[in-house]
Amino acid sequence: MNAKDYSYPDNILENRVILITGASDGIGRALTLRAASLGAQVILHGRNVTKLEAVYDEIESVSSNLRPSIALMDLASANAESYQSLASSLTEEFGRLDGLVHNAGILGERFSIEQYDAVLWQQVMHVNVTAAFALTQVCMPLLQAAEDPSIIFTSSGVGRKGKAFWGAYAVSKFATEGLSQVLADEHRQGKLRVNCINPGATRTGMRLAAYPAEDRNALKTPDEILAAYIYLLGPDSKGVTGESLDAQ
Numbered sequence: 206m207n208a209k210d211y212s213y214p215d216n217i218l219e220n221r222v223i224l225i226t227g228a229s230d231g232i233g234r235a236l237t238l239r240a241a242s243l244g245a246q247v248i249l250h251g252r253n254v255t256k257l258e259a260v261y262d263e264i265e266s267v268s269s270n271l272r273p274s275i276a277l278m279d280l281a282s283a284n285a286e287s288y289q290s291l292a293s294s295l296t297e298e299f300g301r302l303d304g305l306v307h308n309a310g311i312l313g314e315r316f317s318i319e320q321y322d323a324v325l326w327q328q329v330m331h332v333n334v335t336a337a338f339a340l341t342q343v344c345m346p347l348l349q350a351a352e353d354p355s356i357i358f359t360s361s362g363v364g365r366k367g368k369a370f371w372g373a374y375a376v377s378k379f380a381t382e383g384l385s386q387v388l389a390d391e392h393r394q395g396k397l398r399v400n401c402i403n404p405g406a407t408r409t410g411m412r413l414a415a416y417p418a419e420d421r422n423a424l425k426t427p428d429e430i431l432a433a434y435i436y437l438l439g440p441d442s443k444g445v446t447g448e449s450l451d452a453q
C-alpha cells in the first residue's frame with residue numbers, strides 16, 4: 206500500500222489527541238479540519254488568534270463532541286517558558302498526546318547562498334528546525350503517555366536534493382529530515398513512531414510566494430494531499446518509523 210493512496214474509515218482518529226502546528230492556514234488548516242472530522246481531539250497551534258478562531262468555529266459548526274483547543278505561540282519568539290507552559294496546559298487538559306504534527310514553516314527568500322541575508326537565515330532555521338526540536342522535547346512525556354504515539358515532521362523536495370536559490374529553506378528541510386531520523390532511531394525499540402512527509406507542490410500561500418507565476422489551478426489543494434498524514438496518525442502505521450513519505 207502506498208500511503209498517499211491510503212483510504213480510511215470516518216472514525217479512524219477517534220479520541221486521538223493531536224497537536225498540529227501552523228493550523229491557521231494552508232496544509233495545517235486542512236489537516237486540522239480533516240482530523241477533527243475523523244474524531245480527533247485537535248489542538249490548533251498558531252500565532253494568529255483570529256485565523257485560529259476561524260478554524261475553531263468551522264470545526265464546531267460541522268462536528269463533533271470533542272471540542273478543539275487553541276495553542277497560541279509564535280515560533281519565532283517563543284522561549285523556554287512558552288514551550289513549558291504549552292506542555293503544562295496540555296498535561297493538565299489531556300494528559301497525553303497521540304499525535305504531534307510539525308507543519309508550521311516559513312519560506313524565507315529565494316536568494317543565492319552568496320547573497321542570503323544572515324539574519325533571515327537564522328529566522329528560517331529557527332522557525333523550521335529549532336522550534337520543532339524544542340516543541341518535540343517538551344512534548345515527549347505527553348507522547349510517551351499515549352499508547353500509540355506518532356510524530357510527523359514536514360519536509361520538502363528541496364530537503365532531499367539541494368536546489369539553487371532555495372537557501373535556508375532547503376537547508377532547514379534537510380535538517381528536518383535529519384532530526385526526524387535521529388529521533389526515530391533513538392526510539393527504534395519503543396512505541397513512538399517518527400516520520401517525515403513531503404507534501405509536494407500544494408496550492409497554499411507559501412507555494413504562491415515561491416512560484417508567483419505558475420498556474421495555481423494545476424496544483425493539488427491541501428485537502429487532496431492528506432491521506433499520508435492520516436495514515437501516519439492512525440493505527441494502521443504502527444511500526445512504521447524513520448521513513449520519509451511523499452504525500453503526492
Ligand code: NAP
Nearest residue numbers: 227229230231232252279280281309310406407409411412
Ligand atoms: P502556509 O500556507 O504558508 O502555512 C504555514 C503555516 O505555518 C501557517 O499556519 C502559519 O501561520 C504558520 N507559521 C509560520 N510561521 C509561524 C510562526 N513563527 N509561529 C507560528 N506559526 C507559524 O504554508 P503551507 O504550504 O501550508 O506549508 C505547510 C508546511 O508544508 C511547511 O512546513 C512547508 O515548508 C511544507 N511544504 C509545503 C509545500 C507546498 O507546496 N505548499 C511543499 C513542500 C513543503 P500564519 O497563518 O499566522 O501565517
